[in-house]
Amino acid sequence: MIIQSVSQLIGNTPLIDLQVNVPKNSHIYAKLEMFNPGGSVKDRLGQYLLQDGSKKGKINQETTIIEPTAGNTGIGLALAATQSHLKTILVVPEKFSFEKQQLMKALGAKIVHTPSEDGIKGAIKKARELAQETPNSYVPMQFENPANPAAYYQTLAPELVSELKQPITAFVAGAGSGGTFAGVAKYLQEKDATTKTIVVEPEGSILNGGPAHSHRIEGIGVEFVPPFFSDLQIDQTITISDEDAFAEVRRMAQEQGLFIGSSSGAALAASLKVAETLPENSTIVTIFPDSGERYLSENIYD
Numbered sequence: 670m671i672i673q674s675v676s677q678l679i680g681n682t683p684l685i686d687l688q689v690n691v692p693k694n695s696h697i698y699a700k701l702e703m704f705n706p707g708g709s710v711k712d713r714l715g716q717y718l719l720q721d722g723s724k725k726g727k728i729n730q731e732t733t734i735i736e737p738t739a740g741n742t743g744i745g746l747a748l749a750a751t752q753s754h755l756k757t758i759l760v761v762p763e764k765f766s767f768e769k770q771q772l773m774k775a776l777g778a779k780i781v782h783t784p785s786e787d788g789i790k791g792a793i794k795k796a797r798e799l800a801q802e803t804p805n806s807y808v809p810m811q812f813e814n815p816a817n818p819a820a821y822y823q824t825l826a827p828e829l830v831s832e833l834k835q836p837i838t839a840f841v842a843g844a845g846s847g848g849t850f851a852g853v854a855k856y857l858q859e860k861d862a863t864t865k866t867i868v869v870e871p872e873g874s875i876l877n878g879g880p881a882h883s884h885r886i887e888g889i890g891v892e893f894v895p896p897f898f899s900d901l902q903i904d905q906t907i908t909i910s911d912e913d914a915f916a917e918v919r920r921m922a923q924e925q926g927l928f929i930g931s932s933s934g935a936a937l938a939a940s941l942k943v944a945e946t947l948p949e950n951s952t953i954v955t956i957f958p959d960s961g962e963r964y965l966s967e968n969i970y971d
C-alpha cells in the first residue's frame with residue numbers, strides 16, 4: 670500500500686477475536702485502536718474535530734487549536750493539526766503519562782499543565798481562559814461537542830458492524846469524555862435494538878455512585894455525567910479496580926503478545942464479567958483504545 674499522508678492510516682483498525690477463556694463459550698472481539706497512526710482511538714476524533722471546526726468556519730490557516738485533554742485526544746488533535754499546519758495548545762492535568770506528553774510535544778504541540786488535584790475540570794477551565802487570551806483560537810471542547818460521539822458513530826461503529834456480520838449481543842466500552850461509548854452505542858442500537866450497551870469506569874469515577882477519587886487507570890473515569898449520555902440507553906455500568914485492569918494488561922502482553930493500555934485492560938475485565946451474565950455463545954464487542962507502550966513509565970509490569 671502506498672499512501673500520501675498519515676491521515677489515510679486513521680481508522681479501519683483490526684478487530685481481534687480474543688483467544689482467551691470466555692465464560693459460556695462466548696466471544697470477545699476487541700477493536701485494536703493502537704493501530705491508528707498516533708496510537709489511539711482519538712486519532713479519529715482529532716481528525717473529525719478539525720474537519721468539523723473547518724466546516725463550521727471556526728478554523729482558518731492562522732487558528733490556534735486549544736483543548737483540555739488526558740492526552741490521547743491531544744495527540745490526535747496535534748497529529749491532525751500537522752496536516753494543516755495549525756498551532757495547538759493542549760491543557761493537560763500533570764498526572765497523565767510522561768509518554769503521552771512527550772508524543773504531544775513531538776507533534777509540535779505546546780503543553781500547559783494544570784494541577785492533578787483539579788482534575789479534568791481544572792483543565793477545561795484553564796483551556797477556556799487561554800482561549801479568551803488567545804486571538805483567533807478555537808476550542809473543540811470534546812467534553813460537550815456533539816462532533817465527539819459523531820466521530821465514532823460515523824467511523825468506528827460502521828466498521829464494527831461490517832467486520833462482524835453477525836448480531837452483537839453486547840457492546841462494552843469505557844468512558845472518559847463518553848464520546849466513543851455514546852457514538853458507537855447509539856449506532857449499534859439503531860441497527861439492532863437488542864444489543865446491550867455496557868459502560869466501564871474505574872473505581873473513583875462517579876457513574877455508579879461511588880466516591881470520586883484518583884485512580885491509576887488512564888483515559889477513562891468521569892467527574893461529571895457526560896452530556897452525550899442523556900438520550901442514550903445504557904443497560905449497565907461496570908466499575909473496575911486498577912488492579913483488575915492491570916492484571917488483564919499483564920495477561921494480554923504475556924499470553925497474547927498484545928500491549929494494551931489500562932483502559933483496555935478495564936474493558937476486557939468488564940467484558941469477561943458481562944459474559945457470565947449473557948446467554949451461551951454471545952458476541953461481545955469492546956474497544957481497546959490504546960497501547961501499553963505509552964504507559965511503560967507507570968511500572969505496570971514490575
Ligand code: PMP
Binds near residue numbers: 709
Ligand atoms: N481510553 C483511553 C486510553 C483514552 O485516552 C480515552 C479518552 N480519554 C478513553 C479510553 C475514553 O474515550 P472517550 O473520551 O471517548 O470516552
